[in-house]
Amino acid sequence: MKEEEIRIGEMVGRMAIVPSISFVLFLFLSLCLLPSAISSSHQSGSELETFIIHVSSSEKPPVFATDHHWYASILRSLPHSPHPSQIIYTYKHAVNGFSVRLTHSQAAQVRRLPGVLSVIPDQIRQLHTTHTPQFLGLSDVSGLWPNSGYAEDVIIGVLDTGIWPERPSFSDSGLSLAPSTWKGICETGPDFPACSGKIIGARAFYKGYEAAMGRPVDESVESKSPRDTEGHGTHTASTAAGSTVENAGLFKYAVGEARGMATKARIAAYKICWSVGCFDSDILAAMDQAVADGVHVISLSVGASGFAPPYDYDSIAIGAFGAAQNGVLVSCSAGNSGPGTYTAVNIAPWILTVGASTIDREFPADVVLGDGRVFGGVSLYSGDSLDGLEFPLIYAADSGSRYCYSGGLDSSKVAGKIVICDRGGNARVEKGSVVKAAGGVGMIMANTAESGEELIADSHLIPATMVGQMAADKIRDYVRSNPSPTATIVFRGTVIGASPSAPKVAAFSSRGPNHLTPEILKPDVIAPGVNILAGWTGAIGPTDLDIDPRRVDFNIISGTSMSCPHVSGLAALLRKAHPQWSPAALKSALMTTAYNLDNSGNNFTDLATGGESSPFIHGAGHVDPNRALDPGLVYDISVSEYVAFLCAVGYDSKQIEIFVRDHSPVDCASHSPNFGSPGNLNYPSFSVMFGPGTDVVSYTRVVTNVGSSLDVVYEAKVWGPSTVEITVSPSKLVFNATNQSLSYRITFSSSSIKDPTAALAAAFGGIEWSDGTHIVRSPIAIRWGQSFDYGISSYVSGSNSESGRSVL
Template sequence: MKPRNLVLMAVIVTVCHCYAAADPKHHQKTYIVHMDKAVKPSVFSDHLEWYATSMRSISESTNMLYAYDKVMHGFSTRLTVEEAGLLEKQPGIISVQEEVIYELHTTRSPEFLGLERSDITLSESESGGDVIIGVMDTGVWPGSKSLDDTGFGPVPSSWKGECETGTGFTVTSCNKKLIGARYFSRAYEAAYGSIDESVESKSPMDDDGHGTHTATTAAGSAVTGASLFGFAKGKARGMAPRARLAVYKACWLGGCFGSDILAAMEKAITDGVHVLSLSIGGSLADYPNDVVAYGAFKAVSHGIFISCSAGNGGPTPFSLSNVAPWIATVGAGTLDRDFPAYVTLGNGKKLSGVSLYSGKPLSGSMIPLVFAGNMSNKTTGNLCVPGSLPHGRVTGKIVMCERGLNSRVQKGMVVKAAGGAGMILANTDSFGEELVADTHLIPSTAIGQRAGDEIKSYIVSDHNPTATITSGGTKLGIQPSPVVAAFSSRGPNPLTPEILKPDFIAPGVNILAGWTNKIGPTGLTEDPRRAEFNIVSGTSMSCPHISGLAALLKQAHPEWSPAAIKSALMTTAYSTYKNGEGLQDVSTGRPSTPFDHGAGHVDPVSALDPGLVYDTSADDYLSFLCALNYSSTAVKMFAGGRSTCTEGKKYRVEDLNYPSFSVPLMTASGVGGGSNVSNTIKYTRILTNVGPPETYKVSIWSGTRAVKIKVEPEELTFVEKNEKKVYTVTFTASSMDSGTTSFGRLVWSGGKHVVSSPIAFSWNATINKEDKSIKGGIQYSLTTYQIHVKESICFQRRGEGPYARKEDQNSLRFSLVSRYLFVILCKEFPLAIPRMILCPPKGLVSVMLLSLVTKSSGKKGSTPTGSTLGSQLEMTEGSNEDFVHIRPCFKTSNQRSTSWTNGPYEY
């Protein structure tokens, strides 16, 4: 059965990490089987024979989907739950994991990043000619001008890949620029049946546009006069325009399946890529249960730089994806370019928004203006969802719709179908002032929440409200820039709080890059337009910026490891503007923090010559995994079957040689001795000299009087290249209220180079599982609800609010007591639960809702005594869809209601 209504939209596309729906045929699912290759019985001639025999001993009817040797030792196959359990008990089996499904999370960027400077070390003619960037995504449109290979030399001799053929894709689709293309669909087809080639191409062909956009962002050849229907006109080029591209299509209309992802990463390693870009992700999963994490580990072990999108779950805290320390986790910032579109009201007021509408403009005269919620008798009428606007009531009028539930461009289609002349798309409280430009098919503009409230007040107060919409074209020089995009996922790191994530931000808002000819720029099937370039937003777009920049650094410094490249980008990133003010967070209008921007916004010119780097090896990462107290079985998955955690040895997460510092402090007020308690933590770091001889002196800023920092030694002298020096940092912190955060910086300054590292402090409440209380006066309770699920569909949220994740086959819950689902209670008590996805099986399901009850602290902003956060769970069955609607409701002024939906809807 094909999945219904699933559209891969890059603009604020949230990522999904959910368990594949069961195939009705024998209730089989796809499992990834990790084998211990070291214990292969001698009777088998090779590991493939051993794998096949192990599989056949459980089920004669199943076939191997993929065999893996580089990203892991093992295979993937279709099994029933019972068969999977039997297989896991066999000798030599490390683990049998149910496959998960991931989903996708892009002219001015090179100039904005300083890559057009005349004094840059790498000229366009020589930058990246032998470096190969692999892009794992939805494929590629081979006819893109951004893939022109004019001036390219022979394909590098190190390349071992191929140009696979299929629907619409021939050997000649590749060239000296696009040197390889493959596709991986076995797991996807095993779950949903054979690909319908009238809908999507069984080949590396890109039917979605996302893959072409990310690939050409990373390494598109220079194209003069590029634009989207006249917007952003100029010279379009990727970050590393002379780098080679290899495309691995593992994402389809039904998502990106774990077995296919691993197969793509396996081929990327053996083919010989130097950089691998993955603009995909999922909700929280332990490192051993995250195929991207352990696939990336093996790639990094082979010297491949891995960049992944941080996710589009911001500005909610703990919303990050891809947080493994060996991955470069990329958040999104803005450019200094915008696409203004103005609303002029009948009272003369002019309000600014954004739009990429390029069709026939409105006449300029005033047109009747209505609010969609007043035109419909449906509860979702204000959202302009399909069927909500009765035909005739809005004919010839400008309709104001509110953002949420369905995609922004679809709202315009709803207004157009109902006879509307134009649309004003207003943000609600959930989206604030964040503006994203879209290629609407009707005169439209998107406005912020404040402007939306003003227009609604005007509609109510005026007996004959009118308006008109005009375009402002393309505007450059927008300040301040960059700012952190509201949708960009935020820290703290919900999986390993000692590792600061995201690592950095890069351009990810309104990015112009290549597009496919298979679908219009909106991604809607009703859109007849075709474009060579498209303007898209998301961390999917910031990720390939880093991939391309990594290729530039790899070309300049081929001896650098993936960790050294990431370190150079992190320690040279900037977190303030030239006037000294901090990078702004568009969601708050206030300075952003390292939990928002990581080390800061990348500066590739400075990264070419960082002076010092924090280098890290695969063995260092294995020690990090040992420090997390994973089982020997779990660590073996990363170590290729060998045992690495030495019994009796003390491993510390704090000693991973990371270029930033995150210091979680479990000394919240009310713990032990109260405010008199202090906590001392020591971190160890190693710096490697990649520059000339130089003496560096340290300067530190803690950002709070509650923390004292001591660095030993305070001066480091490097004489030789590749010389290493060790230093320690001791943090002594006094107690603070639970949820308090503070941010500082540690900087090594030499005569020429400055090596800068952000520091993030967070004071967290500790949890007492026995009496269901959080030390510090917070109590919680879990209430169980029973719901009936008609059909096994994944529910996912677009935007803000909490999620729930599948904990096992029969229960879902919001949980405080899990290591990975924890809550930080700030002084104003905002509730933050990491992003999760509901994937319930059919039948009766238990849902456990977490409620927090707080005792009044008597401080400003505290919740009144006895009030409850997250106290309701409203459940209704959809009238037209076979899914259950779940609505968590919050009961404080600081909280925003959110809702769960299925399918491609944005919220």
Template structure:
């Protein structure tokens, strides 16, 4: 063979490098094009739709259909229109300017945000799932779609014994994936799909980039199970919390032992696995929404979300997917996020039901006994036994070379001197800025040769952690007492006792410190979160693939709060199958409570101050009242179209998003005109009025009288003061008038409007800020 010339070699290398650089500069993007013009089908994507997508892609690939097909990832046509493809920023910009395109989104990664919890809320843990006074036997007709990490179908929480055949209206399928996964569906888990293309494209790019930089990285994306099977545990946990069957003996290594089930244990489950080991990518999330809408689910539960602050509604996959779900009569329930601070809530679109997290009256605690006899309770899931008290020092005293005592006090990786740490209990610190998790700190301490750890958790999240050695987590105040003991004692010692279950030691429920708060960063006229539910130290089913031989686990987060509301929504849907998503949402909001189990105002962790609507929306869900709300605030898809007009969408954009010939009415509605079950006035100057319409779903002859708890510095009146209904389903309107009395108030103030009937109370939170 003739040798290649230097010129030819250089040319070939330049072509290879150009292709490689293209692969690095390109990223999967989602091209969102509004409402679907055709219905998808399970047999595959419509040929005309696919051809159209390839033609659009070819226009940015020098007219090459081959390159267009190679770059294509997904086509969306079930619930909405669009596609996902590998594009450079320049190509994405060109597509964004094309007619019919609403937005082009980079394929961002999203984060994944109970035996006793249902008892705590008044639904007693037994084999029934009834709300007192109401039959919820039609749960088997309710289908819940879970977009998460999949499911472990063999879990006892998901057996189908005694269940009727799958509803005939179900359009979904059971996509088993790799034969080695042995995944199967049944009459409980009636559908399962998985989505990998967006994840693989991004994670493979990251691996390849590491190799280019000279690292010895595996170029294959690690996927444990190319199937709907859950190898992480998160999806199994949230699914069983919402809809798990009754399990007689549920516990975490003997903690929290008892019977457990989900809120709607007879509801059907459809699984959409869009989250993997490294996260959940937008392209896959939208594919999951698209299929869930097409398959015919009644409710979608999404325990994940973006980092704050959230982007525009139609640049966010959960907002996009949930909007189109709503137009099909599907309620989407989502978690508020775990960033903790005010203004940090995500999933804040008004068509979503957004859930904050709180506690129950059960804690998992490990006692620390100091050498002077002082006994301190800290949070832990650790069951290790220590035989006697041992020497206890601050981790700052065990600093390794090149680390300051301050750095080693946080027990950073490699920061501990093994000689100094060996055999001792180390007192470490954990803060919001810590690079290591609580669990990782225990692993670092164990590797250093220590025998135990007391963790001063400055975040004060009260999260029980399964530490890898005897350990207990305490708050800052208790931590200060421990440090005082260490600093004033010649040879300080302590012993850490095994964790145990403790009931009723603190006021409950409380809003968890990690739960993200309002106000709504995009539309301050809409209160977010909507409600709160148990999300701290929740026991539910788990995946043995994550932890061998472990069927149940304890997790914390708004991810755990979300499925509690999902289960309740399923009960409402079972009793009232024709209710709209907004009606179900309203019933959950207006029956929520702002009082704890002792009748005091709910407080927040860690400050212990009274909770306000930015902490928990309308309050904590109350399943005992949920099926008899009396009045509901209903909204149709048309009302949400008007909302889009109020936040600046023009006729052209509105028509693409919603389909048809929708136009914004004149004058343009105000954002506060959306018939929401809460009222927020973020810029009160002088006076303002807000009108709401309620529909009677209680006794045909019902009379409600109003009472007002006015926010500080604001005069509030309501007209009329009495609402008299003469039939079921009739509607009446009322207007709330606001007048600034103290315009010098700089912060938000809170109050409520309460409608009292003979049998019902309908509470509407008020949130006001002076301009």
């Protein structure tokens, strides 16, 4: 499933437990220093920095009596530098090599020398985890973790490809029996012997799948039990609620302490996805059962692979509405069809929709060209390296297939060479296996404009790396202009630091605007979804290729499927800390406390374009768990308000009955007659459309004080484009013991009506309410022009048809 989830986006759209805040700041600043030096030296080429040189002792020339003499001769062979290079350490016990101060250009020269295995910049290290808890600021000392009891006894229903229960992430050490509120069962059998205190329930839903296929599940290929033979479900479940595991990692990468977001939460696994996908009938049955079983949060990294279907034709939206009615929050992935617009799915306003972002951990693998230029890439390759040796370089387009399709390469041209394969068209890791089969010794996966600078690490079966579009263009130019181009690939392991900045929004992450309801901004938030380490199945290798014989406890993969369970786990933590909050209040807390600046203090970058991201791409921003614990104010929404919203979008009583299932039809004429526009839903963000004849739009909101002080005053601050006047009335909200919910009206007046026949124009702003302690922030997205015209004929072609869904 791993390759499929990113392929959708490519085809469609393109642990140390820190004791104090001061110590966290110290570590952060320390990590910033070296990357800054690297960046500086890369620009000037003359500044010294420390490098660790790993060498092959077997290649030491016999003329040198000692390793130290050999190393010294290497330094003497380098071009003259105003700063003489001196050996700092000689290593000969744990590793073979030495450390030395060099310029960047000298390091590039050393990389090409015989016997040199790698040249790695020196860095400040620390004990680390799957790293997303640390990146999110979670700590055992303060904040959301200790104040929520790590979500003990909160039940997360994971609807996915099942679960591999023997993985260490699902240890129930220290956990009691299942909570008394749990009503579910564990479907046991020869292939799934038992559940535990961590995995308290497990079921498989396959009837819809079998009906559509016209045959039973092929149990020689996939298990009919809740056991995960794909890996996706094990990965998402351990991300949301995995127990603490020491020395976790994928081969030599990301080694450290692994832990899910909610380490003491319980998991109920519902297997809904099979080899061909996930069927609506099975999805809806599982959601229905999960609510009946007593889950508190549903994590669903599944969705449509095209445009989001209308709410009443979307089983996930329908099931999620029923879950919300029963107090269950549903967290869903936004999809991997970016960077195209209108591609976000799972966009019903009662769903928490999550996009994908990067974290400050990289797995660098540099391309070193024969002319000495070095281009950064990423890789999880763990086999024999190229030992610093240069090999002839060829572009796959000159050998029959630019995308390195199976059987498309001319082995007489590829054998013994490193091959440049363009990204797209087929699975990333599959490209390397095609190169290997044709006799190639390595692969450079080259991004095109569709993927931009987005880099996703893969556990290749051949020495390989992925480079961004700008580097790829230069490497291709080098091949075209040089009669004998050569290159090597240098693998640098795991690097954590502030360069490159993070988070960035993944190019594959689906984005808005919302084509169904322009007045509702989607996605809601972004969370870590690129190169995420979590548990894996024992049925397949980390590449999900049949030719991969490796089996691992953990795997590193990417997708909005990975960002969704991060937020699901955070929602479980908040649910434990605030059990009286509704799903809408939990969602509001995560949205209004999200941040919008990366760790360099700049606005988020969209990796698809290299430019700034916008609320149509990242929603309210990146989740900030500890701030969400105490949001100050929340935008709560009742079920009746969701019904009024459905009336406002034009649904009749029959359509609405699909969601509410009341015995008596809903009368929209009498149900919240003053609701008006769908934009009046009490949503924690704002989306405004100025259409033909519309230059003023007003929305009403109600905020509820959930802070520790009953008597508190919040004042508003708004900002937006110069062409739109934004006013708030009242601009000051005074809460007291008898009035903890107050309303305000926000009005948008456009002074520059665009040509309604022209392409949509967009601008952005925001509103903040602050009492001096809390900042309650909501994004504002503004558009001029006509809304997206989207038909539903494909969803009404047959009354008995079922729509397929894909993992994301």
